[in-house]
Amino acid sequence: MVAVLGHFRKAGKVPAPLDVVRVIEVGNWxxxxxxxxxxxxxxxxxxxIEPLGGDAMRGMFRPARSADGKxxxxxxxxxxxxxxxxIAIAIDQLEGAQLVRRLITxxxxxxxxxxxxxxxxxxxxxxxxxxxxxxxxxxxxxxxxTVGPDAGRPGFDVTAFxxxxxxxxxxxxxxxxAPYPRPGQGDHVAGLALVSGILAALRLVESTGRGQxxxxxxxxxxxxxxxxxxxxxxxxxxxxxxxxRSHSVTALANRYQCADGRWLFLNMPDAPWWSKFCAALDLxxxxxxxxFQSSKSRHENMPDLIDALDRLFAERxxxxxAQILDDARLIWGPAATLVELAxxxxxxxxxxxxxxxxxxxxxxxxxxxxxxxxxxxxxxGAAPGIGQHTVEVLSSIGLSxxxxxxxxxxxxxxxxxxxxxx
Numbered sequence: 001m002v003a004v005l006g007h008f009r010k011a012g013k014v015p016a017p018l019d020v021v022r023v024i025e026v027g028n029w030x031x032x033x034x035x036x037x038x039x040x041x042x043x044x045x046x047x048x049i050e051p052l053g054g055d056a057m058r059g060m061f062r063p064a065r066s067a068d069g070k071x072x073x074x075x076x077x078x079x080x081x082x083x084x085x086x087i088a089i090a091i092d093q094l095e096g097a098q099l100v101r102r103l104i105t106x107x108x109x110x111x112x113x114x115x116x117x118x119x120x121x122x123x124x125x126x127x128x129x130x131x132x133x134x135x136x137x138x139x140x141x142x143x144x145x146t147v148g149p150d151a152g153r154p155g156f157d158v159t160a161f162x163x164x165x166x167x168x169x170x171x172x173x174x175x176x177x178a179p180y181p182r183p184g185q186g187d188h189v190a191g192l193a194l195v196s197g198i199l200a201a202l203r204l205v206e207s208t209g210r211g212q213x214x215x216x217x218x219x220x221x222x223x224x225x226x227x228x229x230x231x232x233x234x235x236x237x238x239x240x241x242x243x244x245r246s247h248s249v250t251a252l253a254n255r256y257q258c259a260d261g262r263w264l265f266l267n268m269p270d271a272p273w274w275s276k277f278c279a280a281l282d283l284x285x286x287x288x289x290x291x292f293q294s295s296k297s298r299h300e301n302m303p304d305l306i307d308a309l310d311r312l313f314a315e316r317x318x319x320x321x322a323q324i325l326d327d328a329r330l331i332w333g334p335a336a337t338l339v340e341l342a343x344x345x346x347x348x349x350x351x352x353x354x355x356x357x358x359x360x361x362x363x364x365x366x367x368x369x370x371x372x373x374x375x376x377x378x379x380x381g382a383a384p385g386i387g388q389h390t391v392e393v394l395s396s397i398g399l400s401x402x403x404x405x406x407x408x409x410x411x412x413x414x415x416x417x418x419x420x421x422x
Contacts, residue, residue, distance in 0.1 A: 016043025016376045021202070023047065023109040025084070026091065026100065026124065028055040030184045031157070031218065032113035032141040033080040034191030038368045039109070039198070040083035040380055047107075047393055048084040049091070049100060052414045054386040055081070061183065066361055073358055074383075076184075079365050082356055083380030087394070088387030088414035095412045097122040101132045102397060108205075109137045109198055115154065116146045126213045137201040139214040141194050146215055157218055161186025165222020170229065173244045190221040192369070246303045250295075252277060255335070256309060262318035263335040264325075270295045273330070280328030281312065358382040387414040 021044040025036040033048070033055070040046040048055075057080070063072035090096040101123055104110050110129050112119065119125040119140070126138040140146060143155020155164075162168045162181045172178045194216040201212035223230060229240050248254045250270035255263050268277065274295075278287045286292050286308060291301040298305055313321065318334060325332045336344070342364070347353060353364040356379050371377055390413050394404050407413045 017372060018042040018044040021045070021108045022106065023111055024100065024103050024107045025049060026110075026112040026114060027141070028113065029057050029156070030080055030187035031190045032111055032194070033057070034184075034188050035139070035141065035194040035198070036084060036111055037080050037082055038191065038195045038370075039111075041368045041377055043376065043380075044109070046084040047103065047389070048081060048086045048384065049103075050086055050088050050386055052088050052090055052387075052411070054088070057081075058386070064363070071359075071361075073361070073363060075363060075365070078356065078358065078363075078383040080184075081383035082365060083382075084384055085389035085393060086384035086387055087390045089390075090412055091122050091124070093412050095407065095410070097124065099394070099407075099413070100124060101128065103393070104129050104132045104136055106397065107133065107136055108202065109139060111139045111141075111194075111198070113141045115142060115152055116140075117152055130211045130213075134211050135205055135209065136211045137198055137205060137214060138211065139194055139198050139201070140216075141190060142215070142217045144219045145217045155218055157181070157184065157186030157190070160218035161190070161222040161225075165219055166226055166230075167222055170226065170240075174242050175244075186218055186222065186225075189225060190216055190218050193221050193224070246306045248302060248306070249299070251298065251302065251305045251309055254306065254309075256313035258313055258318040258321055259315060260317035264313070264318060264321060264332055265335065266330070266332050268331045270298065274298070276328065277330060280324060280330060283312070354379055356382050385416055388416045390415040 018039060021039070023036060023039050023044050023046040025033065025046055025048045027033050027036065027048075028050070036046045036048065055077070058077050059074055061074075061076040064075040065071075066073060089099055091100055104124075110124070112124065114122070114124060116125065120128075126140075129136055129138045142151070143160040144150040144153050155161075158181055162185075165186070167186075168178050168181070194214065197214040197216060201214050204210075204212050233239060243249070245254055250268075252266050252268040252270055252273055255265045257263050266277075275287065278284070286305070290297070292298045292305055316324075322334065334340075341347065342353065344352075352367050354367050355362050356365050359382075365379055367379070368377065391401075391404055394407075394413070395401075399407075404413070404415070408415055
């Protein structure tokens with residue numbers, strides 16, 4: 001791979017970072033495929049191996065309407081599977097599993113979210129993959145890890161990341177109902193972690209000539225997400241104090257509801273910002289109030305202070321407060337809706353929502369949260385149809401047209417022109 005990149009540089013071309021990398025992905029839902037999508041954005045040739053009926057994620061979430069309103073678009077599937085090629089294989093059949101191992105022999109990365117037991121059953125575990133290709137990076141994403149009492153436990157981000165990973169509990173005010181997370185949030189965090197591990201492993205393969213094994217799990221990704229609080233718990237065993245918003249550590253790190261029902265968040269240390277905050281909002285009465293003269297007294301009288309600020313923010317709508325807070329260069333942010341996020345001018349400035357073409361339509365999607373100054377990092381196109389590239393990929397590893405047809409007839413593979421078996 002290094003020699004190939006050197007050729008590009010000498011020729012005066014700047015390739016996508018992973019132009020010469022091939023990925024075999026046996027993954028469904030969100031977490032593992034999201035890692036594959038970022039690798040595809042980085043230029044890798046990602047071959048997605050789906051069941052004959054397709055990835056379970058297809059059609060799972062609300063479809064988007066096309067511009068003319070006549071068709072629907074599976075936007076959620078496209079975001080995690082864009083730029084890939086699809087080959088439909090029944091890996092639970094002996095010939096199907098053999099085909100996957102054959103594909104692994106020509107790959108740089110094998111990416112999967114199969115549980116360890118299923119990897120072993122199909123001969124796709126690290127030992128088998130490295131026997132097929134001693135230089136491959138075997139990357140696994142699971143709910144709870146590949147060892148221990150819960151290695152075989154299925155886990156989605158709601159259960160393994162948000163639930164058992166303590167994130168929901170940490171976000172729930174005392175006495176309040178626990179919120180239910182929107183889909184894919186923990187999955188995408190874990191997917192980013194898996195990409196970072198894969199890229200480091202590729203570097204090791206280059207330097208040592210030996211394949212590598214990478215593991216990421218949703219449970220561990222949650223622990224890293226909670227590391228700021230969790231590190232103290234690990235040191236002394238004491239849980240952080242849970243406070244409702246009327247007993248926050250500082251009034252300047254809290255959320256407030258505006259006159260139009262919208263919420264805004266303040267996030268400023270108390271001592272350096274209190275005077276500036278009061279001056280910007282014409283709060284001389286609070287500056288002069290003996291209850292709020294020092295950080296200590298403000299903390300001791302926090303419910304009264306929060307009540308005063310609640311009444312203040314309830315006097316104006318969010319857009320008016322936005323102007324006031326911005327003019328004073330205070331640190332704040334709105335509780336934006338997804339529609340507002342989609343139209344945020346800052347998102348446009350940093351190219352957060354690039355476009356892809358889907359069946360003669362252009363839609364926006366979400367960019368990978370990274371960029372490289374001298375590299376082409378972008379979505380490489382729409383997600384593939386089920387088995388869209390089955391014939392193309394199998395032909396590339398030496399199977400004849402007759403052999404592929406026989407596999408289709410036997411129900412081992414499915415090509416794009418074959419109906420779903422379900």
